[in-house]
Amino acid sequence: MKLISRQEEILLLTIWRLVNNAYGVTIREHVSEVSKKYWSIGAIYDILDRLARKGLVATTISDPIAERGGKSRRYYTLTKDGHDSLEHVKKIQSTLWDNLPDVATE
Numbered sequence: 001m002k003l004i005s006r007q008e009e010i011l012l013l014t015i016w017r018l019v020n021n022a023y024g025v026t027i028r029e030h031v032s033e034v035s036k037k038y039w040s041i042g043a044i045y046d047i048l049d050r051l052a053r054k055g056l057v058a059t060t061i062s063d064p065i066a067e068r069g070g071k072s073r074r075y076y077t078l079t080k081d082g083h084d085s086l087e088h089v090k091k092i093q094s095t096l097w098d099n100l101p102d103v104a105t106e
Contacts, residue, residue: 012082015027
């Protein structure tokens with residue numbers, strides 16, 4: 001299985017956490033809040049497009065929304081491959097972190 005980048009991992013975890021409310025704006029808000037960093041909406045969509053091309057997320061389009069001037073939203077959900085990629089990264093990180101001394105004691 002091919003490794004995913006840290007940014008891809010962050011977005012996949014965010015999509016998983018947001019369940020049925022994962023679209024560009026909510027994903028960006030959550031990622032910015034958690035990381036305490038500014039993420040441009042363009043950067044978010046670039047990564048989301050890459051995840052979709054890799055088959056790690058699926059997209060659905062909402063019905064037109066009146067408050068958005070009749071525009072639809074693109075919602076993201078994890079695919080089985082997306083879940084598998086997260087599990088793979090989690091196992092690698094767990095193995096790498098296992099039995100390391102505390103940073104404060106060095």
